[in-house]
Amino acid sequence: MSIFRFPILVWLGIGILITSLGIRQSFGIFMMPISEHFQTGREFFSFAIALQNLMFGVFQPFVGMAADKWGSKRIILMGAIAYAAGLYLTSIATIPSQLYFSLGALVGLGLSATSYVIVLGAVAKVVPAQHAAKAFGLTTAAGSFGMFAMIPGAQMMLETIGWQGALQAFAMLCTMMIAFALFMKSNKATSASQTHQVEEPEQTLGQALKEAFNNKSYWLIHAGFFVCGFHVMFIATHLPSYLADKHLPASSAALALAYVGIFNIFGSYFWGVMGDRFSKRHVMSALYLVRTVVIACFVTLPVTESTAAIFGGAIGFCWLGTVPLTSGLVRQIFGARYLSTLYGLVFFTHQIGSFLGAWVGGRIYDYYGSYEPIWWSTVVLAFLAALIHLPINDKPLRTFKPLAVA
Structure with a gap:
């Protein structure tokens, strides 16, 4: 299937x-101005972002269940409103602790309802199974385009209207998600015959959860995605500060993160296509081996503007390629019916990793005055994740009957 023939919902x-992930991935460049404004160490902002990611994960299974029951449209509308409110309240905060509610809980809720789990759950119901990983890869790449487009803009706004004005501009931008959601049809209205899907056996949500929880491969998928979350949020949150410590200009961090975004556009689609052609678990192992080499080289070589930009591009190529592969594995093993719920639980584990990556990075820096210990921890975790995916049994648990096309 050509990408141009994907349904409008995609x-x-x-x-x-x-919109959602472009804003989220720019939060790292707000660390230093917000920390300086409130006269706090980096652990304060790191913990606020860590709490955001934890809440993102805590809300995700419940939001996923709601989307499976009532459709994605209502959930995305609710999430966009919470996202905008969180950004605006952060911009007018007068004491640091207010950020734990606004930037932490409210933005976390908004992200849980406007990011991959909900969108990919909707996409899974309108795209044939044999093209799912490709569609997931294309959709995942979109978040990276937002990162590429918004981080330079966020840096420019920081320099011209300050961090409060930049967050208020982002809050207004959340109305774009409301507009897109209004044009979405409910997933419940989409029939299997209309979408060339396969008929899945009747199964309750409780049965699906029990089946997944008793499956060893499901927990291995959880473990691998935990590592991904740790990597992504540590790098997104602390790379700007790490480069500043190396006496590089702020523009180098914005450029490196922009390269993460633009190379992930190609990387996410590439890994998604590879997941359609080859075993997803083997492709995942290969992706984590690439991460191992890329991070190890970055922390070993001298840090310059050139190596920072190269690192951004290289890590970007394997940045969120895990998303189409992980969601594709869950769909392949358990089917599409409860994907938003089952993948939502996996994503919760991802967000526990994100919480630790963001918070522990700041904690270690404030304690040791260096990021070196946490960088080498990411190298070890990447290699372990490559090994974790090898024993996964990716065979479907049930057989599906093809439906006649209407």
């Missing part, structure tokens, strides 16, 4: 992810 989901 493209609306792409628009939502560009």
